[in-house]
Amino acid sequence: MSILSFFSGSEEVSVSEVVETFSDPACDDSFISGNTDAMLTNSRYGLILNRHNSAEYDSHVQALAWVSMEKDMALVPAKPVDDDSHSHPGEEGVELPSFYLDRHAVTNHQYAKFIAEGGYSQTDYWPREIWPNLLQFVDSTGYAGPRFWRNGKCPRDKETHPVVGISWFEARAFALWCGKRLPTSLEWQHAASWCTGKNGRGRSVRYPWGNTFSPEKTNTWAGGPGETVPVDEYYDGCTPNGVYQLIGNVWEWVATQFQYDVGTSGLRVNFEQPLAEIRGGAFDTYFETQATCQFRTGQPFLYRADNLGFRCCLPANQLREPPSPDAFD
Template sequence: MKRYVVGGVGVAGLVVLGGLAWLFNSLVLAWATTLFVVALIAGTAFYRKFRQRFATSSSHTTSHSTATKPAVESHATDDVDPGVDDSQDLAELMLKQGRYTLLLRPQIAESIPSQVLTRAQQMLDDEMTLVPSGETIVGKGMNDSADLPEHLDGRVVHVEGFYLDRYQVTNDQFQRFVDAGGYEQLALWDPEIVPAILEFVDSTGISGPRYWKNGTYLSGQANHPVVGVCWYEAAAYARWVGKRLPTDPEWVKSGSWPVPLPGARPIQRKFPWGEAFDQNKTNLWGSGRGGTAPVDEFTDGMSVGGAHQLIGNVWEWTSSRFGAWQSGANPLVLDASMRSVRGGAFDTYFEAQASCDFQSGDKAVARKRNIGFRCAIGLCDLIPDESMQAEETPAQVETHEEFAEVTQ
């Protein structure tokens, strides 16, 4: 009986090799199929978890958005038309989150429908006050010597026109930032603080302001200023919402509302309402509250431009370092991590520490129950609005004239 040989391998050998090849291919196919099924199951589980988390986050955000100031609520509760395109869907979401200034930036506005831009502009007008460009004195009254020459009592600084929040940022507004994953979006944070973000948690260990519980603010505190946030948290929120923290000169100018005088230093108010202290116009220690108040209370103490509670309720972070704008007559050597805070708080006892001139400071990582913030944005960062000019209204001019007569 002949034995057939093919290429040096017998028929029996071919049968064996073919069987091994079939077995190998079967094992590879089974392995690949298993991987595919596992990936499919994992992907499905991830998708379901993502959808559930997104729905929960959206529901949480919606439940809190109804507790904001009426000016925000009237814009933030409009339903999204299911027939609009993706860009309008995103624009609607940003309006609900209070991120209207992002839509008004030149790079974005050109792709946004005109009716959405109109609503964003209306929200800007309702929620922020326009502070015109001009000079202001920063560091006035910070020196101990009563005989100090006027030209050394503070520095005259030019400030470009800008918008400032009418109200301090509330718990409800900050909740939207938390729900949107603001503590997980590293691009919003200053690079040096990224390793410490995990330490910025509430009283139950969840990312958020220090005195919150279970990732949300305490009941009845929706319209109170958010506190227990450090300078870095305030700056990250400001970036997310499309704004920034005001500089020290901007904050002083918005509160003191200087009266420009030709050939002389401007005249500016000691308090937003005038020269005389009045504890009924602000939430300080003498008001007897013992804690924060809703941001829209104490309307008699608002500034000429319409900013509420620049004095009292909570200290406010600015973007400037503590001492950066002091007079050169008595320079201070300070820790570079100290940031400026302005305005006094509910527990401020001394009247002198609750004026437009007084500057205090704290560590940038401090998360205290009496420090909050408000946001600003430069006029040059937004699309032009023909209905709003960086000039004073007739009422503001009249107020200036009356103030100048009293102080001269």
Template sequence: MNRYVVGVAGVAGVAVLAVGWLCGIFFMALATLLLLLALGGGYLAYRQYTLKFPASHASGGARSEGSTPSNSTRTSTKRTAEDSQSLARQMLDQGRYSLLLRPQIAQSIPPKFLQQAQDLLDEEMTLVPGGETILGRGVSTSTETPEYLDGRVVQVEGFYLDRYQVTNEQFHRFVEGGGYEQISLWDPEIVPALLEFVDQTGEPGPRFWMNGKYAHGQGKHPVVGVCWYEAAAYARWVGKRLPTDPEWVKSGSWPVPLPGARPIQRKFPWGDAFDQNRCNLWGCGRGATVPVDQFQDGMSVGGAHQLIGNVWEWTSSRFGAWQSGSTPLVLDASMRSLRGGAFDTYFETQSTCDFQSGDKAIARKRNVGFRCAIGICDLIPDESMQAEEAPAQVESYEELAEVTS
């Protein structure tokens, strides 16, 4: 129905109504009034239809299934694709590649960006295969007679671990990205205290920064002065998490399974003999942090750097959670586990893969940092990567040297 036809009919109807009324022809006037109402209702329906289905109106009727989408539809689809690519680029630039590889997000990301994310994952993280590891070994001095602890055998699922400790440069992206303002990233119990997590000038950020920035030349050094909650929030922001104690120990000691026996694992990532030239501890004489890619001779079998030395590392576990049952620890529930030793750690016995220290979750110290992890099951399968082989089984202790060399 054309709106101009409706208009002409309306004018004619009004004229006829006036003439009819003046001539006293009541029934003619009534009929004309009903005609006007009908035409008006038809026009309103017509307008509603054209507003709701503009593409169909423009083509003179409803579009068939095989017809070409309208310009507005194509524009909307193109804009959605561009927005998705822009978001993917931003997340890659921020180092949040693992978020793109999560199944919930990967389905809406173009394949080329998924491949870039997978390449970054392989470059920045090391794959630690699943298997058994031993926690809580050592000598207990909690009694008058020292007691050797065999530890507990714990099963660990396969996971990825950061090759390096999180740096100032990486954490600065989190600060610039509004990480301290995104409440969903933080554990609920610490939200009221977020305003206290500031640097020396009162800006949101690690304790020893100034004006929201790290010291010049410290970009590749591990971030310090962050509490456990700050480390956990950063990990969520990049799509990862803090490693558990068993995961951290397994990545450093790299256990070798023995048939029918407990696995054999290293005291240090490089072996059983302490070597101060392989790590940044007190004996090295540095007296401060160093870039996270130094001391390459001290990396683990899987390729993780500085698991021992430079800075202590927060884990997701509570302090004492994996200690021997014969010497239980009764501690404040706010204590969290620390692993690996730092630049100011004096005793080598406190820098083994199995040694556990701890501190309050809100502690922000200059010798404590962290690295992140993510489970294999949390990511989309990498079709280009061959299935990981299980750790080699050895039949005797003589074969151990060949397997681990």
């Protein structure tokens, strides 16, 4: 099977099929490597907390993993999918389960740990169909890694910037390595666009901070420096639960195939090659209408650009129960 046929087996590909096939959190012992100290240091707590992993960890290790996760990730409550979500056909009325989402986009520093642990050479992280493409996933000097790095390293002054120049498959491989997955399009939008009503119902806002575009709250063409910035900047543009830069700085890969519907006609545009959805806009996004929680577009799965990164999520129902309070001492 070629990369171009990866998602083209049928005209209809549901979000659930995409997530189940390509983005499940690791639940296989083959993904677990290294001791628990190294796993916690490298923020691979998703492997420790995944209830489907057969490995056993004592309550203290699990407590440390919970502390790390709740520091790095924000809980996004369950919510019914409604018409206001601009969802994919057939998803209205479905209950979107609660999940945890990274507070920040994955940084160059974090991605370097994945490379250091042999992420590009461990085939478990990569679908067999794209193994030949691994030779193309190199930096500007031929080392395995993001497209714009040099000699296998990111610029020293950009360690806390979002990693860019990586394909959808590289983002997915990192997520598997740390025991997480890419969020679906609906999950990403639910996290970014909170509702004004009670109990998760009501109109969804256009931006994480409200309904009015504010260039000082996000890194886009309108008010940014014209390049990426550290992932912890623009605090005023956070969601109420503390997720940064869902709008601006870099576009973000999600675990959903991009399908463009023509109005309410039910017609769908077929592209020459499958595209993955990207969300959120970037530092070079000029039009405000493209930097909203609802706007979605797509790029080829092998696309590697200087304005495109990602963040990861963890489904709440796949986590082990938190240990007793004594374990946190």
